[in-house]
Amino acid sequence: MRRGAVLLLFLSAALWPGEPAALAPLDEASFHRVVASAKGKVVLVSFWATWCAPCREEMPHLVRLESALRAKGFQLITVSADEPEDAAEAMAFLRKVGVPPPAYIKHTTNNDQFITAVDRQWSGALPASFLYDRKGRKVRSFIGEVDLKVLEAEIRKLL
Amino acid sequence: MRRLLSMGLLFLGTSLLIAQHFKLGSPVHDFTLRDTSGNPVTFQSLKGDVTVVTFIATKCPISNDYNTRMEALYKEYQGKGVKFVFINSNSTEPPAEVAEHAKQHFSFQVYKDPDNVVADLFGAQVTPEAFVIDKTGVIRYHGYIDDSRNESRVQVQGLRNALDAVLAGRPVQNAQTKAFGCTIKRSKKST
Numbered sequence: 001m002r003r004g005a006v007l008l009l010f011l012s013a014a015l016w017p018g019e020p021a022a023l024a025p026l027d028e029a030s031f032h033r034v035v036a037s038a039k040g041k042v043v044l045v046s047f048w049a050t051w052c053a054p055c056r057e058e059m060p061h062l063v064r065l066e067s068a069l070r071a072k073g074f075q076l077i078t079v080s081a082d083e084p085e086d087a088a089e090a091m092a093f094l095r096k097v098g099v100p101p102p103a104y105i106k107h108t109t110n111n112d113q114f115i116t117a118v119d120r121q122w123s124g125a126l127p128a129s130f131l132y133d134r135k136g137r138k139v140r141s142f143i144g145e146v147d148l149k150v151l152e153a154e155i156r157k158l159l
Numbered sequence: 160m161r162r163l164l165s166m167g168l169l170f171l172g173t174s175l176l177i178a179q180h181f182k183l184g185s186p187v188h189d190f191t192l193r194d195t196s197g198n199p200v201t202f203q204s205l206k207g208d209v210t211v212v213t214f215i216a217t218k219c220p221i222s223n224d225y226n227t228r229m230e231a232l233y234k235e236y237q238g239k240g241v242k243f244v245f246i247n248s249n250s251t252e253p254p255a256e257v258a259e260h261a262k263q264h265f266s267f268q269v270y271k272d273p274d275n276v277v278a279d280l281f282g283a284q285v286t287p288e289a290f291v292i293d294k295t296g297v298i299r300y301h302g303y304i305d306d307s308r309n310e311s312r313v314q315v316q317g318l319r320n321a322l323d324a325v326l327a328g329r330p331v332q333n334a335q336t337k338a339f340g341c342t343i344k345r346s347k348k349s350t
């Protein structure tokens with residue numbers, strides 16, 4: 001039953017056309033499935049949280065970038081690192097900024113394992129973004145505030 | 160010529176020393192902090208048989224969520240002979256703000272780390288981020304205070320477990336954990 005609910009949330013977040021319907025829970029295993037399912041696109045996975053001021057500042061820029069490059073095959077995937085009780089606040093922020101789906105929220109019983117599964121070198125510091133090429137290979141990590149010019153150049157190179 | 164060469168090597172050696180991060184399982188060398196009045200304070204003068212170095216912030220919500228827990232750990236473990244060195248390396252948080260924040264929340268002092276030199280030495284990335292140093296000066300633990308911002312969901316008390324192990328002379332079971340929180344706001348000079 002719980003699996004069914006999780007699957008429904010997962011699908012609703014992944015398929016909703018305009019904005020995320022809800023934040024789908026994302027654990028270590030499903031993170032890799034999500035990245036793999038986006039093969040064929042250049043993907044930026046952006047980890048953020050409502051309490052992270054630089055994350056909130058950079059999100060509108062990432063949305064603009066996604067909007068400009070979507071037709072060329074770029075996709076933005078957001079993962080909130082908020083606590084479950086802050087999911088509604090996270091959702092409200094994504095709606096306000098117009099972040100497109102899919103949008104997820106970290107859901108793990110072992111934070112260390114989750115962070116290591118995403119990137120062994122990542123300490124878990126936010127914001128953090130990871131860029132994947134069309135084959136699903138991680139090509140660049142951005143820990144801390146992203147340099148938008150560098151990011152856009154990297155994305156365009158991969159598209 | 161020989162003198163110039165040796166000066167060059169000395170410079171190179173010093174540069175490498177400064178650039179080198181303290182590593183888990185390796186010793187730390189002395190470094191200098193500033194109290195919130197701007198006076199220099201050496202680590203040598205602050206350390207004890209067992210020392211906890213923790214990087215914290217005034218504005219970071221995650222760091223602030225740990226204020227009560229840090230104060231409790233400080234009170235409990237200073238009675239067991241542990242010394243605590245709390246450091247603010249954020250270029251965006253001036254000494255007066257750090258002093259006021261400490262006055263409101265802590266019974267211990269917080270030291271400033273101008274130009275995040277000490278954060279660079281430790282390779283500290285976020286606040287809060289903790290290190291445990293044993294009596295030989297070797298780092299025995301690096302990582303989070305505990306594994307959840309929400310106290311009711313804590314499963315692993317990383318810092319407490321490490322302190323108990325070091326005080327008992329046992330190896331730390333989980334010596335490296337992933338500290339999570341706000342990135343340390345480094346000065347532009349060093350980034």
